[in-house]
Amino acid sequence: MSDRLMVATRKGLFLYERGAGGAWNVGNESFIGDPVTMVLSDPRDGALYAALDLGHFGPKLHRSDDGARTWTEVSVPEYPAAKDDDDKKALKVIWSLEPAGADRDNALWAGTIPGGLFRSEDRGESWVLNDALWSDPLREKWFGGGFDDPGIHSVCVDPRDSRRVVVGVSCGGVWITEDGGASWRVSTRGMYAEYMPPELREDSAIQDPHRVVQSPQATNVFWVQHHNGAFRSTDRGESWQEIKPPPSAFGFAVATHPMDANTAWFVPLVKDECRIPVDGKMVVARTRDGGESFEQLRSGLPAGNAYDVVFRHGLDVDDTGDTLAMGSTTGTLWASNDQGDRFEVVSNYLPPIYCVRFV
Amino acid sequence: MPSVSFTSNLNRHLDCPPRAAAGATVSEVLQAVFHDNPRLRGYILDEQGRLRQHVVVFVGGQAISDREGLTDSVEEEQDIFVMQALSGG
Numbered sequence: 001m002s003d004r005l006m007v008a009t010r011k012g013l014f015l016y017e018r019g020a021g022g023a024w025n026v027g028n029e030s031f032i033g034d035p036v037t038m039v040l041s042d043p044r045d046g047a048l049y050a051a052l053d054l055g056h057f058g059p060k061l062h063r064s065d066d067g068a069r070t071w072t073e074v075s076v077p078e079y080p081a082a083k084d085d086d087d088k089k090a091l092k093v094i095w096s097l098e099p100a101g102a103d104r105d106n107a108l109w110a111g112t113i114p115g116g117l118f119r120s121e122d123r124g125e126s127w128v129l130n131d132a133l134w135s136d137p138l139r140e141k142w143f144g145g146g147f148d149d150p151g152i153h154s155v156c157v158d159p160r161d162s163r164r165v166v167v168g169v170s171c172g173g174v175w176i177t178e179d180g181g182a183s184w185r186v187s188t189r190g191m192y193a194e195y196m197p198p199e200l201r202e203d204s205a206i207q208d209p210h211r212v213v214q215s216p217q218a219t220n221v222f223w224v225q226h227h228n229g230a231f232r233s234t235d236r237g238e239s240w241q242e243i244k245p246p247p248s249a250f251g252f253a254v255a256t257h258p259m260d261a262n263t264a265w266f267v268p269l270v271k272d273e274c275r276i277p278v279d280g281k282m283v284v285a286r287t288r289d290g291g292e293s294f295e296q297l298r299s300g301l302p303a304g305n306a307y308d309v310v311f312r313h314g315l316d317v318d319d320t321g322d323t324l325a326m327g328s329t330t331g332t333l334w335a336s337n338d339q340g341d342r343f344e345v346v347s348n349y350l351p352p353i354y355c356v357r358f359v
Numbered sequence: 360m361p362s363v364s365f366t367s368n369l370n371r372h373l374d375c376p377p378r379a380a381a382g383a384t385v386s387e388v389l390q391a392v393f394h395d396n397p398r399l400r401g402y403i404l405d406e407q408g409r410l411r412q413h414v415v416v417f418v419g420g421q422a423i424s425d426r427e428g429l430t431d432s433v434e435e436e437q438d439i440f441v442m443q444a445l446s447g448g
Contacts (some may be wrong), residue, residue, distance in 0.1 A: 054372070054402075055413060056411065056413040056444070057369070057372065057401075057402040057403075057411065057414070057443075058401060058402060058405065058411055073373075073398065076401065078406035079407070081406075081407065082407065088407040088409070089407075090406055090407055090409070091405070141389055231394075257371055
């Protein structure tokens, strides 16, 4: 059971701690005033990472080796120099951060906007662009979704084989490498895009998976909240079957149970230009049977006049599978100790929440 | 030698006191500063060497015109101010 939770917001990083009575309280504040776009707690060495997006002064990355008491600025991924103005890309947002495998000490993956995937071998001290994915001709089809430029928001490193990595791109599909990033292929068979002309509906490199997560135990199982639906794969991401969380297919976040590959949670919203809870009522949709059926969990959530959006990194489950954390754009943080049967408000007054992650 | 001052808002993130630095262009002066303070570079310029979108550089009271190449000329005794633009607020 995790008793610490990182909450990354528009105005800083808050480290919550669960007390003896079960209540979550702020134990530490970091980077107050600065947007924190992504956080990582590295289980291999206990390091914490915080990616900042300083509006004027660019993206930054900090690492803490003492549980967020002190932070050290490390390097950010940098796009390679280019002569042609059209190719002069610059880092805008660090959008995903993941350990590169239990057998790859000190190595990290970072997914970024405008679309580069980077790897560090030294805990963020230096970064190298993954050239194979960046050079793939299909990347020309990628486009921005929500942001002006495409971005990599999900990096799923196979717990049994760190050379196998699945990444999600908005908008650019789901990509798989089997060789540690030396080669990539896009894999979206079964997904479709209602926002494209009919002839491009099933085009792989324009799909918009909002979030991709992998079952840690049954590693052949993946869940995706896509722009116009939800999908599940039981064959390592080779093909995708549509599932239908109620009351709406649109949303950003999905989380999966750490041991039970049939259990997952979604946070549905009115599609797609509106993006608020259906009828203003917050709901979490939970399946326990691989997406065949869903329960709508509402206990402890606002029953009306709620306009909270849970972003793609705004939902997390701890390593027991029992404790959920969920944070919204209106600065509400909820926790549940019973897989979502009942939620409790941790705070109504946080800045807009980008990411929640158990330590 | 030109003098360079930085918005005090940068002090939240790193030390960058006012200083004199040699150079005939904005680029040359800033490179001299970055030589002694390499972490500052990423706060002012992006990795392509362009001025960050919401940073403004004034030379002698005028905002520079070449935000990509920083080729605006600097006189020997001119003051350079590196400020944050209100557009990014």
